[in-house]
Amino acid sequence: MWRSCGAGARAAVAHGLGRAPPTALCSVSPQDLAVPNTGWSAAMCEQFQRLLRRAADGSWRRIPSYRRGLDYLPEVVQMAVGVVTRPGPRLFLRSVDEEGAGFEYAIFLHASGHRTQCLCQLGPYLEGHHGFAHGGAIATLIDSTVGTCALAVAKASVMTAKLSISYLAPVPVGAVVVADSRMERHEGRKIFLSCHVRDTKRDTLYAEATALFIQVEDTKPPPAASL
Numbered sequence: 633m634w635r636s637c638g639a640g641a642r643a644a645v646a647h648g649l650g651r652a653p654p655t656a657l658c659s660v661s662p663q664d665l666a667v668p669n670t671g672w673s674a675a676m677c678e679q680f681q682r683l684l685r686r687a688a689d690g691s692w693r694r695i696p697s698y699r700r701g702l703d704y705l706p707e708v709v710q711m712a713v714g715v716v717t718r719p720g721p722r723l724f725l726r727s728v729d730e731e732g733a734g735f736e737y738a739i740f741l742h743a744s745g746h747r748t749q750c751l752c753q754l755g756p757y758l759e760g761h762h763g764f765a766h767g768g769a770i771a772t773l774i775d776s777t778v779g780t781c782a783l784a785v786a787k788a789s790v791m792t793a794k795l796s797i798s799y800l801a802p803v804p805v806g807a808v809v810v811a812d813s814r815m816e817r818h819e820g821r822k823i824f825l826s827c828h829v830r831d832t833k834r835d836t837l838y839a840e841a842t843a844l845f846i847q848v849e850d851t852k853p854p855p856a857a858s859l
């Protein structure tokens with residue numbers, strides 16, 4: 633269905649701009665999924681390359697992404713959030729194995745550590761109304777983008793306390809969008825953020841959001857969650 637990216641795009645990421653090796657403390661060797669695969673559309677590949685080129689001067693960096701969160705954080709952050717002895721939680725956005733069917737995305741972190749941009753292609757399993765992405769999928773995309781920003785700000789575990797979204801235009805299934813998030817202010821354990829979701833040409837504002845994240849101690853899974 634989707635036009636796939638060439639091997640060149642994958643090689644450019646692997647050899648050029650920061651495929652991070654798993655940290656020594658990881659108990660698994662995760663595969664970085666924030667790189668082109670056969671499910672990425674031509675538009676997704678093109679935008680990804682554009683963002684990689686922008687990152688070449690060090691102003692942004694691509695954040696590797698795995699099926700489980702936190703496996704790949706720098707050791708100091710891993711120790712701060714206490715996940716060195718067990719793998720991180722499974723990431724909801726990476727729960728669909730079929731390439732191109734769910735969320736295909738790569739998050740870029742600004743050098744300031746106060747801004748993230750998520751390039752995302754919303755696959756057919758995320759459909760709500762016919763031909764359009766489910767609002768919950770948009771919320772998930774926003775939550776993850778602002779959550780990553782909050783995590784970078786706090787350098788510790790964070791949880792969403794509040795997320796307010798205005799849905800302004802429906803997002804077609806298969807569309808490539810950019811969620812652009814920034815920290816607005818940081819007060820003690822509270823991190824306030826904003827986010828805008830647009831098409832890649834910035835013609836359409838699909839959604840805008842504000843969020844509050846709270847810095848927390850490492851979250852312990854409840855007994856029932858040991859699946």
Ligand SMILES: CCCCCCCCCCCCCCCC(=O)SCCNC(=O)CCNC(=O)[C@H](O)C(C)(C)COP(=O)(O)OP(=O)(O)OC[C@H]1O[C@@H](n2cnc3c(N)ncnc32)[C@H](O)[C@@H]1OP(=O)(O)O
Nearest residue numbers: 695701702775776779780783784791792793794822846848
């Ligand atoms: C380096 C980069 C690597 C990147 C690598 C990325 C990979 C990784 C991606 C991560 C992306 C994750 C994105 C998904 C994140 C979830 O999906 S989290 C799941 C959804 N959220 C929840 O389940 C949270 C449920 N709620 C709670 O557990 C608790 O209410 C909270 C939020 C932890 C807060 O509880 P608490 O710690 O006891 O805090 P509490 O003392 O009540 O309040 C602290 C302050 O916050 C205020 N506050 C608390 N809640 C609220 C509220 N709802 N509204 C307004 N104010 C509030 C309080 O009024 C208080 O204010 P002050 O009095 O200090 O001024």
